[in-house]
Amino acid sequence: xxxxxxxxxxxxxxxxxxLLLTLSPLTGLAAQTTPEEPPTxxxxxRNGESPTTHEEELAFLEELATKSERVTYSQIGSSVExxxxxxxxxxxxEPPSDEEIAAxxxxxxMGTPHGNEPAGREMTLKLMRDLAxxxxxxxxxxxxxxxxxxxxxxxxxGREANTRGNAWGVDNNRDHLNxxxxxxxxxxxxxxxxxxxxTVDAHERPRATGNPDIEVxxxxxxNVDEELRALNIELVQDYMRPDIEAAGFSTGLYGTPGxxxxxxxxxxxxxxxxxxxxGILTETAGQQALTDRVDAQMEAAQSILRFYVERFDDxxxxxxxxxxxxxxxxxxxxxxxxxxxxxxWEPTNVLAPKPCGYLLTSxxxxxxxxxxxxxxxxxxxxxxxxxxxxxxxxxxxxxxxLVDERAAYNEVEGLPLSDCSRTAESxxxxxxxxxxxxxISSPEAARLLKTHLTAVSVYEGKEQAExxxxxxxxxxxxxxxxxxxxxxxxxxxHILVNYADHxxxxxxxxxxxxxxxxxxxxxxxxxxxxxAGTDEEKQAAEYIKNEFERHGYEVSTQEFEIxxxxxxxxxxxxxxxxxxxxxxIVYVTAHYDSVPxxxxxxxxxxxxxxxxxxAKIMKHLPVNxxxxxxxxxxxxxxxxxxxxxxxxxxxxxxxRSVGNFNMDMVGTNxxxxxxxYVNVVDGEPNLVWQSARAAxxxxxxxxxxxxxxxxxxxxxxxxxxxxxANFIWREPGTASLEPWYHTAQDTIDRISPExxxxxxxxxxxxVSDLIRE
Numbered sequence: 001x002x003x004x005x006x007x008x009x010x011x012x013x014x015x016x017x018x019l020l021l022t023l024s025p026l027t028g029l030a031a032q033t034t035p036e037e038p039p040t041x042x043x044x045x046r047n048g049e050s051p052t053t054h055e056e057e058l059a060f061l062e063e064l065a066t067k068s069e070r071v072t073y074s075q076i077g078s079s080v081e082x083x084x085x086x087x088x089x090x091x092x093x094e095p096p097s098d099e100e101i102a103a104x105x106x107x108x109x110m111g112t113p114h115g116n117e118p119a120g121r122e123m124t125l126k127l128m129r130d131l132a133x134x135x136x137x138x139x140x141x142x143x144x145x146x147x148x149x150x151x152x153x154x155x156x157x158g159r160e161a162n163t164r165g166n167a168w169g170v171d172n173n174r175d176h177l178n179x180x181x182x183x184x185x186x187x188x189x190x191x192x193x194x195x196x197x198x199t200v201d202a203h204e205r206p207r208a209t210g211n212p213d214i215e216v217x218x219x220x221x222x223n224v225d226e227e228l229r230a231l232n233i234e235l236v237q238d239y240m241r242p243d244i245e246a247a248g249f250s251t252g253l254y255g256t257p258g259x260x261x262x263x264x265x266x267x268x269x270x271x272x273x274x275x276x277x278x279g280i281l282t283e284t285a286g287q288q289a290l291t292d293r294v295d296a297q298m299e300a301a302q303s304i305l306r307f308y309v310e311r312f313d314d315x316x317x318x319x320x321x322x323x324x325x326x327x328x329x330x331x332x333x334x335x336x337x338x339x340x341x342x343x344x345w346e347p348t349n350v351l352a353p354k355p356c357g358y359l360l361t362s363x364x365x366x367x368x369x370x371x372x373x374x375x376x377x378x379x380x381x382x383x384x385x386x387x388x389x390x391x392x393x394x395x396x397x398x399x400x401x402l403v404d405e406r407a408a409y410n411e412v413e414g415l416p417l418s419d420c421s422r423t424a425e426s427x428x429x430x431x432x433x434x435x436x437x438x439x440i441s442s443p444e445a446a447r448l449l450k451t452h453l454t455a456v457s458v459y460e461g462k463e464q465a466e467x468x469x470x471x472x473x474x475x476x477x478x479x480x481x482x483x484x485x486x487x488x489x490x491x492x493x494h495i496l497v498n499y500a501d502h503x504x505x506x507x508x509x510x511x512x513x514x515x516x517x518x519x520x521x522x523x524x525x526x527x528x529x530x531x532a533g534t535d536e537e538k539q540a541a542e543y544i545k546n547e548f549e550r551h552g553y554e555v556s557t558q559e560f561e562i563x564x565x566x567x568x569x570x571x572x573x574x575x576x577x578x579x580x581x582x583x584x585i586v587y588v589t590a591h592y593d594s595v596p597x598x599x600x601x602x603x604x605x606x607x608x609x610x611x612x613x614x615a616k617i618m619k620h621l622p623v624n625x626x627x628x629x630x631x632x633x634x635x636x637x638x639x640x641x642x643x644x645x646x647x648x649x650x651x652x653x654x655x656r657s658v659g660n661f662n663m664d665m666v667g668t669n670x671x672x673x674x675x676x677y678v679n680v681v682d683g684e685p686n687l688v689w690q691s692a693r694a695a696x697x698x699x700x701x702x703x704x705x706x707x708x709x710x711x712x713x714x715x716x717x718x719x720x721x722x723x724x725a726n727f728i729w730r731e732p733g734t735a736s737l738e739p740w741y742h743t744a745q746d747t748i749d750r751i752s753p754e755x756x757x758x759x760x761x762x763x764x765x766x767v768s769d770l771i772r773e
Contacts, residue, residue, distance in 0.1 A: 036067040038133045041125045048291035051118035052125060054083065054160055057153060060125060061086060068132035069094045070143065076151075077186025080167035083156035085186050088124075090131045090150070092143035101194055105146040105316065107308055108196035109301060110187070113173045113203065113268070115158020115165070119284050120202025123297035124152040142309055149194065154183055164206075173201075174264075176271040177401055177409055179370055187268075188374040191275055197315050198235075199272035199279050200304055202297055206286035214296040215254035215283040216240050219273030221263035222338035222347060223397050225322035229343065231314060232278045235307045240280075243303035249296045254283050263342035265401045266409060274397040275375075276322040278315065280304060323394030330396030331356070333418075337391075337400050339407050349408075351400060357390040358403045358414030359430075359495055368411045371402055383498025383505075390420060415495065422506060424456035424468075427499050434496075439489035445482050449496075452478060456503075465620040468507045476500050508617055511760035513753040515616070519547075519609035520667065523592065524601040524748050530594045532634035533566030540592050540608075541569050544631045547612050548573035551619045553629070560634075560644040568593070568633035570641050573615055575627045584625045585653065586771050587660040587722075588614055588763065589642070591635030591713055594746075601748045603741065604635070606667030610760050617764065625658070625771040632713050642713035646720055659688045660717040660724035661767055666759040669752035670738035673729040676703040676759065681715055683708025686723035687770075695765035701758060707735065727759055 042056035052060065065071045072095045073088040089095035096104065109127065111120035128150050131143065153159055157167040165171050166181055175184040191199070205215070218232035241251045255261015261281075263270060272279025282300045284293040308315060329335040333353035341347025365372070365379070365387040372379060375395050380388045389399055401407050403414035415433070419426035428450050435446040452475045459467040476497065483493040523530065523540055530537045541557065548555045553573035562568050571592075577583050590607030594600025608631055615629045632641035649657070678689050689706055696704050709726075710718075717724035730737060740746050 036133075038129055039063040039067065041122065041129075043122045043290075043294070044126075048289070048294070051122060051159075051290070054153075054156060057121075057125065058084075060129075061088065061152075064088075064129055064132055071095070071128065071132045076190060077182055079155070079157045079183055080181070081157045083160070085151065085154060085156060085183060087190055088128050088150040088152065089147055090128055090143065091147040092140045095147055098193070101147045101149075105312075106149055106194055106196050107146060107198045107200070107304075108149045108151070108190065108194065109200040109202070110151045110154055110268070111202045112152070112159055113154050113201065114171070115155050115160070116162050116206055117164075117202075117204035117286065118159070119204050119286075119290060119293035119297050120282065121152050121159065122290075122294045123202060123301055124150045126294070126298065127301055128152075145312070146197075146308070148305075149190070149196065151187065151190065154187055173203075173268060174266045176268050177266045177398065178411065179374060185370065185374065191272070191277075192374050192376055195275065195319070196272075196277050197319050198304060198308060199268065199277055200301060201268040201272070201279065201281050202300075203281060203283045204286040204293065205283050208285035209287040210250070210285045212250035212252040213285055213288065213292070214244060214249055214300060215252045215281075216244075216300065217254040217261050217269060217281045217283075219270045219279045220261065220342035220344060221265055221270040221274060222341050222343060223265075223326075224270070224273035225276065225318075225325055227325070228273060228276065228278065228318050228322045231311070231318050232273065232280075234311075235278060235280065235304065239307040240300055240303045243306065244296065244299045247295075247299040249299060254281055257342070257345045262345060263338070263340065265398070276326070276394065276397075277319055326397055327392055327394050330391035330393060330399075337396075339400065339404070349406060351404070351406070353418075354400070355391065355404070355416035355418065356420035357388055357392075357417045358399065359417060360387045360389060360403065360412060360414050361385065361491075361494060362387065364403075364412040364414065368402060371398075371411065381502075383501035386495055386498035386502075388417075388420075389414065392420075415491075422502065424453045424460055424503065427496070427503065428453040428457070430496060430499060434489070434492040439492040440482075440487060442482075442487045445487040448478060449475070449482075460507075463620045463622060465507050465509045468620075469504060469509060472500055472504050472507070476504075507620060509620075511613060511617055511757065511764050513613075513757035513760060516606075516609040516613045516667075516756050516760065517748075517751060517753055519612050520601055520605040520751055521748055523605040523608060524599040524746075528599050529597055530592060530600060531596050532568045532593045532637050532640070533562050533564075537568060537593050537633055541571050541631070541633060544571045544592060544608065544612065548615060548629065551616055553615065553619065558645060558648070560641070562634050562637065562640055568641055570633055570645050571631040572645075573629040575618065575621075575623060575629075577623045577625060580624060582652075582656060585657045586625050586627050586767060587630060587657070587717065587724075588627065588663075588767055589630045589632060589660060589713055590663045591632040591641065593633050593636050593641075595636050595742045597744050598742060598746045599744070599748070601746050601751055602668050602738065603665045603746055604663075605748075606665060606751060606756060607663035610663050610666055610756060610763070613760055614764055614767070618768065621768060621771075623771045624773060626656075627767065627771050635713055639713055639715055642716035643719075646716040646722075649720070654720055654722065657717070657722045659686075659691070659770065660714055660722055661688055661692075661763055662712055662714040662717075662724065662726045663728075663759065663763065664712040664726050665728045665737065665741075667751045667753075667756045668729050668738045669750050669755070670729075670731075672731040672736070673738060674703065675705045675730055675732040676701075676762075677705050677707045677709070677726075677728050677730045677735065679707050679709040679712070679714070679726040679728060681708070681710045681718040681724070686725065688723050688725040688766075691766040691770050692725070692727075692762060695762050695769065698765060699761060701762055703758065704762075705732070709735075727763065729755055
C-alpha cells in the first residue's frame with residue numbers, strides 16, 4: 001500500500017536556491033565553523049588521484065556518524081562476496097526513525113551501481129558530509145522537512161574489482177525488475193520501504209571523453225504516470241541542464257531512440273518512475289579527470305536538491321496521486337499496457353485491451369514471492385491453491401512485466417483474465433480461455449461446463465444463494481469427472497476447481513467459525529492491542545471497512561472525538577430491502593477496540609469476527625428490513641462509539657428501529673463459561689431476547705440465559721428506547737468472566753471456535769428470521 005504524504009514547504013526558497021547553486025566541497029556548507037572537524041574521503045586526501053577505497057568508505061561513514069548527530073547509517077544488505085551495503089540517513093536535528101521517514105518526505109541519492117564508475121560514489125560521500133555540517137538555517141529547515149538518503153556503494157564487489165558487474169558478472173542496473181542479485185534486493189527493499197520522492201542514479205560513460213561532459217535523463221517507460229513524467233522532464237530540462245551548464249559543464253540527454261536510454265523496465269531510472277517517484281539518471285564522461293567528473297555529479301545533485309526545495313509541494317502532490325491514477329488505469333482494460341517502447345520510440349508489444357488481472361498457481365506465486373514483497377503487490381487467494389493478482393492496484397505498473405508470458409523478462413506465465421468479477425460469468429470466460437488454448441480436449445466437455453455455469457449465473461442474478469451453492473457443488477463433481485477421463489489439462493482442472501471453491505465460499509450461507517477465527521488472528525495477532533484513538537485501532541477499522549466493502553455493502557466510516565484531541569471511528573455496513581420504503585431497521589453490532597496491553601482476542605476480536613462472518617453470509621439474503629452491521633470504536637473507555645452512533649440517528653430512524661443484537665466476548669475457551677448470557681439492561685424480555693430464544697429452540701441450543709446487565713454497547717440503544725441485548729459467555733450462577741479478562745493473556749490460543757460457531761449460528765438464525773418478516 002502506498003503511503004499518503006503530507007507536503008508542506010517551510011524553507012525560504014530564494015536563500016536556499018542561492019546556497020545550493022554555489023555549493024562546493026567544504027565551501028558554502030562544511031567550511032562553517034563547527035565543533036567537529038568534518039571528515040574527508042580518501043579521494044579528497046589524495047587530491048583526487050584515486051577513488052576512496054572500501055575500507056576508507058567504512059571509516060568515513062563511521063567518523064561522519066560519530067561527529068554529526070544529523071547522520072545515521074546501517075547495513076541494509078550484503079554483496080555476493082559478503083561486503084556490506086549501507087544506507088545513510090541525513091536529517092535535522094537528527095534523522096527521524098525509519099517509520100517516520102517512510103511516512104514523510106525523502107530523496108534517495110545512489111552512487112556507483114557499476115563498480116568501474118566511481119564519480120557518483122564520491123559525490124554521495126561528499127554531499128552527505130556537506131549536509132551533515134552545514135550551519136545555514138535555511139538548509140537546516142529543509143533537512144527538518146525531508147530526509148536525504150544515500151546508498152554510496154550499491155555494488156561494493158564491483159567497486160573493489162573495478163568491474164561493471166557484481167561478483168557474478170551481473171549488470172546490477174538490469175536487475176531492478178527480476179531482483180536476482182542480493183545487491184538489488186537490498187535496493188528494492190529501500191525503495192519499497194521509503195518510497196522516495198526522487199531517486200538519483202549516478203552513472204558514468206567509461207569510454208566517453210566528453211561532448212557532453214554529463215548526460216541526464218528521466219524515466220521513459222510508457223507505463224509511468226504521465227503527470228509524474230512531465231514533472232520529471234521539467235526537472236531535467238528547466239533545472240538540471242541550465243544549472244549544470246551555468247557551472248561550466250556541457251550537458252545532453254542520455255541514449256538514442258530504440259537503444260540505450262529507452263524504456264527498459266529493469267533499470268533504476270525507469271523503475272523509480274514505475275514505483276511512483278521521480279527518477280534521474282546522471283552519466284559523466286569516464287575518460288575525463290575524476291575530479292571534474294565528481295564536480296559535475298555534485299552540480300547535478302545540487303540542482304536536483306534545488307528543484308526539490310522549490311517544487312516541494314508539486315513533487316509531493318504528484319507522487320501521492322500517481323499510485324491512485326495508475327490503480328484507476330489498471331481497472332480500465334481499455335487503457336493499454338506497454339511491454340516495450342518509450343516516450344521517444346513507438347511500442348511494438350502492447351496489451352490492448354490489457355488483462356484485468358492474472359491467476360497464478362501457488363507454486364508460481366511462491367516463485368515470485370520476493371517480488372510480491374519488494375514491490376508490495378496486492379494479491380487475493382482463490383480457493384486453496386490459486387492466487388489472483390489484480391491490475392486495479394498501484395503496482396500494476398510492474399505486474400504484467402513479471403507475470404505476462406508476452407513480456408520480455410517475465411518470471412512466470414500467469415493466466416490473463418478478461419473478466420475479474422468473481423462470478424459464474426468470469427468462470428465461464430476461463431472455460432472459454434482453456435478451450436481456445438486446447439486445455440479442454442472435448443468440445444462437449446466445454447459445452448457442459450458453460451451450460452452449468454449459465455445456470456449458476458441465473459441464480460446469482462436472483463441472489464438465490466442456496467441454489468447457487470447447490471449448482472456449484474454439482475459443477476465440482478462434473479470437473480472431477482472430466483479430469484478423471486482426461487478431458488481437462490492439469491492446469492485447467494486445478495484453476496477451475498479452485499475458482500469453483502472460491503465462488504462457493506463467496507456464496508456460503510452457513511456460518512463458519514474458522515473464517516471468524518481468521519479475522520480474530522488478524523485483529524489480535526497481526527494488529528494486536530487496539531486502544532481507542534491509536535493507530536492500531538484505526539488499522540482495525542480499515543480492515544473491517546475493507547471486509548465490508550469486499551462483500552459489496554454500502555460502507556461508511558463515522559469519526560468522532562474522544563480524549564486528548566484524539567479521534568476514534570465507527571464502521572457501518574448497510575443492507576437495504578428492495579422496493580420497500582422506510583423499512584424497519586435491525587442492528588447487528590460489536591466493538592473492535594481493546595484495553596491497553598491486551599491483544600483483545602476474545603474482548604472483542606471474537607465479537608467483531610462474528611460480526612464480519614455474519615455480514616458475509618447474509619450479503620445475498622433477501623430481506624424485508626434494513627440491516628446495519630456496525631463495528632464500534634472506543635467501547636472500552638465508556639461506550640463512546642455506540643453512544644455517538646445512536647446520538648446521530650434521526651428521530652425517524654429511531655422510530656424505524658426494532659432491535660439491536662450486540663456481541664461481546666463470544667469466543668472464550670474458559671471451561672466454566674458454559675452459559676450464553678443474553679444481557680438486557682432492564683432484565684425484561686424484549687424482541688431481541690424473544691428472537692434469540694426462538695432461534696435457540698430451532699437449533700436445539702439450551703445455553704441461553706436472560707440476565708439484567710448493561711456494560712456493553714447495547715446500552716446506547718436501550719437508552720433511546722430500542723430493544724437491545726448483549727450476547728456473552730459467562731459462568732452459570734456466578735456470571736463470572738474468564739480470569740484473563742482485560743489482560744495481556746487475552747490471546748488467540750484462548751479462543752473456542754465451537755463457542756463462536758454456536759453464537760454465530762444463533763444470531764444468524766435469529767436475525768435472518770427477523771429481517772425476512
